[in-house]
Every structure is written in C-alpha cells, then in structure tokens.
Amino acid sequence: MLAVVVNEINKLSSIEVREIEPPQPESNQVLIESVAAALNFPDLLQIRGKYQIVPATPFVPGKEAAGVVIAVGTDVEHIQPGNRVLVEVDYGAFAEQVTADAQRTFLLPDEIEMPTAVAMGLVYQTAYIALTERASLRAGETVLVTGASGGIGLASVQLAKAFGATVLAATSDPTKFDAVRYAGADHVIDLSMAPLNDKLRDQVYAVTGGKGVNVVLDVVGGQAFDASLRSLAFGGRIVVLGFTSAEIPNIKSNYLLLKNIAAVGMTINGYFAKQPEIVNAAQVEIINLWRQGKIRPNIHAELSLHEFANAFEMLENREVVGKVVLSLG
The missing domain is CATH 3.90.180.10 (Medium-chain alcohol dehydrogenases, catalytic domain)
Incomplete structure (x- = not known):
C-alpha cells in the first residue's frame, strides 16, 4: 500500500x-x-x-x-x-x-x-470537550478564542456559537478576519496590535461593556495567553489547548486569586486514555449539530x-x- x-x-x-x-x-x-x-x-x-x-x-x-x-x-x-x-x-x-x-x-x-x-474529527472533539467539560460554558456567556482561524479555533468558534455564546475570535492575520466572521464570530479581535497585553484587553472591553469574557480557549500561548488572562471577567475560565507560538507562558497565581479565575488544561489524548466515553458522547453530539446545520x-x-x-x-x-x-x- x-x-x-x-x-x-x-x-x-x-x-x-x-x-x-x-x-x-x-x-x-x-x-x-x-x-x-x-x-x-x-x-x-x-x-x-x-x-x-x-x-x-x-x-x-x-x-x-x-x-x-x-x-x-x-x-x-x-x-x-x-x-x-x-x-x-x-x-x-x-x-x-x-x-x-x-x-x-x-x-x-x-x-x-x-x-x-x-x-x-479531532479538532471538533477537542473544542467540544474544552467548552463543555473544562470551561463549563453556559448559554449567554462570552467566549474568546485565540488562533481562531486554525482547525481548533474555527471549530471552537462554531461550537461556542451553537451553544448560545457570544464569540470573540482572535487572530493576528487580517486576511482571515472574514473567515472567522463567516464561522460565526460576533466580534474579531486583532492579535497583531501592540502592546498586546493592553490592546487585546482594550478590544475585549470595548465589545463587552468593560466586563471581560467569561471563557478563553487559548491555542497560541505566549503573549496571547498573558493578554487573554487579563481580559477575563471575574470568575472567568481559561482553557489551555496548545502553544502554536512555541512559547509556554508562566501563570502568576496571585492574579487567579484576585479575580477568582480558573486556569485549566485539556488534551484529547488524556480523554482517550482515561475517559473515552466522553469522547464518544462528544462525537455523537458533533454529528447531531452537523445534521442540524449548526457546524460546518x-x-x-x-x-x-x-x-x-x-x-x-x-x-x-x-x-x-x-x-x-x-x-x-
């Protein structure tokens, strides 16, 4: 073969x-x-x-x-x-x-x-479990997705929208803004603006009335993670899905404490090894959402x-x- x-x-x-x-x-x-x-x-x-x-x-x-x-x-x-x-x-x-x-x-x-x-397959399963199991997303909440034009990113945008969230799609490439909007993003966040630590939060606050987002799904790491952490609302949750920037950030735990923020990780391989029934259930629901025309x-x-x-x-x-x-x- x-x-x-x-x-x-x-x-x-x-x-x-x-x-x-x-x-x-x-x-x-x-x-x-x-x-x-x-x-x-x-x-x-x-x-x-x-x-x-x-x-x-x-x-x-x-x-x-x-x-x-x-x-x-x-x-x-x-x-x-x-x-x-x-x-x-x-x-x-x-x-x-x-x-x-x-x-x-x-x-x-x-x-x-x-x-x-x-x-x-993998990208939608990862996004589904990240949103439902790790972020405990609820309808009506706001979600920021970094690396939004990639495989996991677009899947996350579509699924978060299907779950009733307001979606902020973050990407550093202006040529991909239309693609994330087409996927369902309510707002586009420009990751190319500097200094990112301030500019990302400014953009998020501008579209959330200064409240910040309830959930961040981060696949980028590095400066995007640091800036996303600052954009979270009180009681927000950030899910680490990868490091496409090749920079692994350090978390200041006092910041988590002061804003009651939860930072968690998620890898699909762990679910295959420990809780495969969750992946199977996610796949069933993903197919159902596709049949309903909510994800493509x-x-x-x-x-x-x-x-x-x-x-x-x-x-x-x-x-x-x-x-x-x-x-x-």
Missing part, C-alpha cells in the same frame, strides 16, 4: 510516498481502507521531533482518517467490515490502510462525506497523498484556515 513515510526526524526532505506493507489489526483494533485523512498541527510537531510522542523512524505520520472497515480484531464486537468510520491514532493515518483501536473508532452516518467527517468544517484544501509536501508547507506557514485534507480514495 502507499503511505507517507518519515525517514528522518526534523528533516522534511526525508519524507516520501512509497509502498509499505499493510498493517494487520490486533485483537482490539480495526483495519480500514482510507478515503481521506486530515492534517493537524501536532503532525508537524511530531515530524519535527517536538511532540509528546515521537515514533522511531521510519514511521507514517497522521492522526486521523475516514474510510471503510475491511477487517476487525477478534475482540471487536460493535464494528463490522463495511462500516463507514472515522479513526484516530497516535500516528499512521497518512496511508491507504490504517489500523486503529476500536475505542478510537467512530461510526459515521451514510449522509456525511468522508472529507467532511475527517475534517470534523472549513476545508482549506483537499490534496492527493503525493501532494503531502504542499500540505505540510501550508500548515507550517500558517496559511490554513480550518483544515487540509489528503484524499486517498
């Missing part, structure tokens, strides 16, 4: 598409014929050797794919060959066939196309497996609005 193969860590020129042996499912796994796979920012970190999980080379990157089940392990009961599914893995998704744990395999309705399904993933580009280098370049250059999908079917 054809697959994208990383031969050397932190060397994009070492990545190639070539034939490899197809994987075989273990007793608790499924094997799918992949139709589409989606890129995520952690894929780039993994290839660069900067992610929590760095496989031994050579390895196949990619964290999610959608396709049709062609075989199941002996212990798998609720999934059958022929089922249309979304699968999520630590790596291995950028290939014509993919194995995945049954626990991380989600049945898809017939009416959803595979590229749409895979573009609505933005596919920035759909490329072939052989165009993987273009896909990685788009991701690394921060050109992507939403998701890039690789077509394998």
Whole structure:
C-alpha cells in the first residue's frame, strides 16, 4: 500500500510516498481502507521531533482518517467490515490502510462525506470537550478564542456559537478576519496590535461593556495567553489547548486569586486514555449539530497523498484556515 513515510526526524526532505506493507489489526483494533485523512498541527510537531510522542523512524505520520472497515480484531464486537468510520491514532493515518483501536473508532452516518467527517474529527472533539467539560460554558456567556482561524479555533468558534455564546475570535492575520466572521464570530479581535497585553484587553472591553469574557480557549500561548488572562471577567475560565507560538507562558497565581479565575488544561489524548466515553458522547453530539446545520468544517484544501509536501508547507506557514485534507480514495 502507499503511505507517507518519515525517514528522518526534523528533516522534511526525508519524507516520501512509497509502498509499505499493510498493517494487520490486533485483537482490539480495526483495519480500514482510507478515503481521506486530515492534517493537524501536532503532525508537524511530531515530524519535527517536538511532540509528546515521537515514533522511531521510519514511521507514517497522521492522526486521523475516514474510510471503510475491511477487517476487525477478534475482540471487536460493535464494528463490522463495511462500516463507514472515522479513526484516530497516535500516528499512521497518512496511508491507504490504517489500523486503529476500536475505542478510537467512530461510526459515521451514510449522509456525511468522508472529507467532511475527517475534517470534523479531532479538532471538533477537542473544542467540544474544552467548552463543555473544562470551561463549563453556559448559554449567554462570552467566549474568546485565540488562533481562531486554525482547525481548533474555527471549530471552537462554531461550537461556542451553537451553544448560545457570544464569540470573540482572535487572530493576528487580517486576511482571515472574514473567515472567522463567516464561522460565526460576533466580534474579531486583532492579535497583531501592540502592546498586546493592553490592546487585546482594550478590544475585549470595548465589545463587552468593560466586563471581560467569561471563557478563553487559548491555542497560541505566549503573549496571547498573558493578554487573554487579563481580559477575563471575574470568575472567568481559561482553557489551555496548545502553544502554536512555541512559547509556554508562566501563570502568576496571585492574579487567579484576585479575580477568582480558573486556569485549566485539556488534551484529547488524556480523554482517550482515561475517559473515552466522553469522547464518544462528544462525537455523537458533533454529528447531531452537523445534521442540524449548526457546524460546518472549513476545508482549506483537499490534496492527493503525493501532494503531502504542499500540505505540510501550508500548515507550517500558517496559511490554513480550518483544515487540509489528503484524499486517498
């Protein structure tokens, strides 16, 4: 089968598409014929050797794919060959066939196309759980989303709006303002203004009547996190989802104390490991919201497996609005 193969860590020129042996499912796994796979920012970190999980080379990157089940392990009961599914893995998704744990395999309705399904996987699950489980978002509250034009960002904007929140979408690229508005943002916050520590809060206060926001979902880190923390209302909650700025901030705990602020983290891998039932429930609700027309993933580009280098370049250059999908079917 054809697959994208990383031969050397932190060397994009070492990545190639070539034939490899197809994987075989273990007793608790499924094997799918992949139709589409989606890129995520952690894929780039993994290839660069900067992610929590760095496989031994050579390895196949990619964290999610959608396709049709062609075989199941002996212990798998609720999934059958022929089922249309979304699968999520630590790596291995950028290939014509993919194995995945049954626990991380989600049945898809017939009416959803595979590229749409895979573009609505990890990022929407992450955003859904961040808003509902970690931020305890309530209808009528205000939400600030940093990195709002990326995969998790756009998903967060759409879901927060679907949950009845007023959404402030923050991005540093003016060319992406229209995209976040189209996704449902009520207000756009410009992260390119300096000094950001003051300018972000000024913009937030201007549209919230000086109250600040109830919830922040932060994927950027660095100065954006520091400034977002200052924009929270009394009793606000900030959820740490990543550090696309490559800067990990330090939190001054006295500030949390003075404004009764809660700062929490969230990674989807932790839920897969400890509370997979929450991910399953989130996926059911995500599909329901899609059926109701309340969420729609933005596919920035759909490329072939052989165009993987273009896909990685788009991701690394921060050109992507939403998701890039690789077509394998």
